Amino acid sequence: MPLSEKVRIEIFIPNSLDSAYRRLLEELATELSYAFGGCTEIAALGKYRSLDGLIFPDQINILFSDIPLLWERDRLTLGQYIDWVKQAAERTLEREEVVLISAYPVCHGG
Numbered sequence: 001m002p003l004s005e006k007v008r009i010e011i012f013i014p015n016s017l018d019s020a021y022r023r024l025l026e027e028l029a030t031e032l033s034y035a036f037g038g039c040t041e042i043a044a045l046g047k048y049r050s051l052d053g054l055i056f057p058d059q060i061n062i063l064f065s066d067i068p069l070l071w072e073r074d075r076l077t078l079g080q081y082i083d084w085v086k087q088a089a090e091r092t093l094e095r096e097e098v099v100l101i102s103a104y105p106v107c108h109g110g
Contacts, residue, residue, distance in 0.1 A: 003107040006066040012100040015059035024092045025061050032065040039065040071105035
């Protein structure tokens with residue numbers, strides 16, 4: 001069975017009552033769908049450490065999409081896309097310290 005290389009991009013967005021978070025989630029899901037043919041959204045539970053060292057429970061949404069880029073060949077394009085997503089998130093969520101975006105190579109079995 002041949003393998004198909006792709007790059008998985010994941011965007012971790014805090015789950016908040018603030019409507020800006022829901023809007024950003026919807027906008028990025030739509031963007032990933034238009035740009036790459038679809039995405040998956042997962043609600044998840046986690047924990048985070050505050051600046052003063054306390055551990056708090058956290059609810060997050062994870063958007064991910066496997067995109068038709070090659071890890072080694074398309075690093076510059078991937079980096080530019082991640083920067084664009086990060087800037088959009090920062091503009092929308094002015095109070096949020098970090099919206100984590102990760103990318104890594106994956107292989108799909110044919």
